[in-house]
Amino acid sequence: MLFNSPLFVVFFATVLCLYWWIGRRKRQNAFLLIASYVFYGTWSLKFLALLWFSTVIDYTCGRLLGASENPRRRRTIMIVSIIVNLTLLGTFKYAGFFVLQAADLLQLMGFQPHLPVLQIVLPIGISFYTFQSLGYVVDVYRRKLEPVRNFLDYALFVAFFPQLVAGPIERATHMLPQYASERVWSRIRFESGLQLMVWGLFKKMVIADNLAPYVNAVYGDPGLFSGSALVTATIFFAFQIYCDFSGYSDIARGTARTLGFDLLVNFDLPYFSKSPVEFWRRWHISLSQWFQDYLYFPLAMYYMRKGRGGLTKYNAHIIAMGLIGFWHGANWTFIAFGLYWGVAIAAYLHHTERRARRRVPPNPADEVVQWRSRLQGALAIAAMFAVACVGWVLFRAESIGQAAFILSRLMSPIGLPDVRRAEVLSSMLLWTMVIGLWLAEWCYRTRPNFVEWLTGGERRRLVWRHAMIIAILFSYVVAQQGKVQPFIYFQF
């Protein structure tokens, strides 16, 4: 059941009515848990058992951790939880990849391996709920959190349908207290939740779904197209993936808000970042924070304790980013994507550190300095967007070879300059959408008063909401011809 399908509208309306009608916290939680299992069960009942298994294991580990004071025993319990979770993830997500790589390696070494070709179906949302559940166990181990006693609350924490299949990857410290407290109906919260859902659907169905055919056409056969078309497709992909995933996150947050919960903000205008570090503070925030807390900090501490200077101090960044890349999928392109960002972050930190040592800080009151700083800011945003686009080439390409081919042809005049296909909207219209979104976000960032004036007041909000509904319906019926397009991040 996709958020952008008519079936979800019926499901959500029913859940919403019954949920607020029930009115008691415990019953509401039990009802939400059933609704979440129904939501997940529409994809696969088989994998619902897997979700339940993961829930039971981590709940038990949490309880055992809470009951034990012996450090060795506690450590063992945490390691068991990590092994079980990563085994599940590894089996379903990475086993086929590793077998394939092993076969290739053995062949390179002159053997004739007859390894089985594994075609394992990836359970939807496994990367998200595994990390969320694992985070809970580590938090309990680190004594940041008391283990939860109520199994229903914990099961709901793992399976809460708005964020089950594609995040945000929530923290137990953030969600469990919300499940444990009474919910109070608020019309303002409810309306803002609906508004957020409509905005998310707009980004997904009007922008992302209309950019997708252009990107698919170019990346499906990059050899046919000239550099300008490749650049256009890459920029379009940057906005497609942003609107697709942030649209999903907005719908998830909006849905949760109408039910009385607050989910983490997952995107914060990432294309206005001025550095790679800032980009990852604004892009898929819940994932980068998860890696920062549970992987990067321990790794950085380890390297610090080892006390080696030079460039090795950036190892933690590169390893953490490499693993973030690998989290996205079992493909060398994702590993290259992660490593690319790791190197970019390391290079940026190294450069900043050296510059800070050399420079005398300028006087911020000086007007020339202010203008220079603004210009530098604008250039940094543009440069960062270019850096992000190179990353997206690695992310979107089907192989490293294809990514290299695309990057090498970005300046080439040979090939078709544009996509002309029945299912592709004119590139002028697509550019208008992309620039329009960028300008809207720029206004939101730099002219909050203007945005407040434009969308403030109940009546204006009503008009905006329905203008977006009109655009969503028109795009769904005419451009998508009534077909529901899945979210990109569902495959991870």
Next chain:
Amino acid sequence: VRPSLRTFFHLSARAIVLGASLGCLAWLTLLVGGRLHAYTRHGAALIVAIPFMGAIILGYIALRQSDSTVVRVARELAMLVVSLWIVEAAIAIWAPESPRVQVTRIRTAAKLGIPFDPRTKSQVTEQLRTQGVDAYPGISREWPQQASVKQQLPENLFPLSDSSNAWIVECNETGRYLVFKTDEFGFNNPAGLLSSGRVSVAAVGASFTLGHCLPAKDTLIGRLRERYPGIANFGIAGGGALSMLASFREYVEPLRPRLVLWIMHPRTADASDEARDLTLARYLDPSFTQRLFTRREEIDQAWRQLAIPVQYEFDNRSKAVINEALDRRFTRLFLLPQLRSRLQLDEPLRAASAGPSTEAFIHAVQLANATTRGWGGRLVVVIMPLYEEVVARQLPPTLQHQHLARIVSDLGIPVIDTAAVFSKQRDPAHLYTMRINNHPNSEGYRLLADIVIGQLIERDLQPVVSTR
């Protein structure tokens, strides 16, 4: 006491919400009154639950909630209705649905910058005839089934081919009309092939076999002919399982080729429409034949008289339907016809209607197989990829290629499932003309031919390849 404007405003809002609630009840009554049978059990439950819940919630709001809540809900409902009308108007202006697929082709070609001949078949035929060409519009299998045509055809004649030795204006999907010259039996073959005794492979089928809508050398049969020069094409546009059996009985049996290719697509497996025709239905009796192989003069005479007026009438009717649809797109705006027809939100909840029947197809292919075996030949079923299956994925499960391939395999008949290969393509749309619901393009037909040849070689089903 005269009510103040404010009171009037609040009362109006209540009336709107109450009206919406009553609207839900009316919808519910309409459903229970007789439309529920069209849905599955779960679908019916859901389709009843939605207006039922809507009526209760809106009724509760209208009668029991505060003025401010009622006004807010009324405003939201009113805006929703206005939004839907705006979308309907936008569709009517920018993307009106056409009742004819040819209009979609013309629009797509315009978008892609491809020159497209917008004339009707009648107009093209007429122009060719004024130039002295003996041209006729291509017939469709459905024609002899139409009452007006049936009346004018000689009694007991159901033709399965075009006029012989004539130029046939067949179809236009690429921008240019496919015009070909028929052989001495009215099929799309090189002249003299059927009479030469060199026929080693016979292909019966529908439009894919006939070669819609590319020049002969670029079609499936054209490409197969490069390897098997003795291949004969008995395709007829719009053909189904029974007309394929009829073509087999009438034209293939007398020739007794070593290999018979039964080139079907999933829609041809549903013979329910053809089974309504008494003549076609009689082909399920192994002894029935019209002896068309020897009645070509009769067929020629019939089509030379009828084909042009029938096509003219069809084109005029099409034009009228298109014009009427264009005229009416604004007049019924308030009922949201375009939006409702495109959304079809209740489609997944609907019970399968009478459903496609594959019984006649199974019987037909069994009969053809047994007959071919009788003269020592082999019959191979080739399943073609329909755009609506491999790209749009809109076929019912009982007509999907895997299902049909399994049925045919269970009968012990070799089957080549080209749709399976098309489905696995990363971008199957690129194999169809203009990437829309058309027949395959040149690349698509090439792939089809490669699959068929590859499978025939692999399974050792090839006829003896003559070197011409």
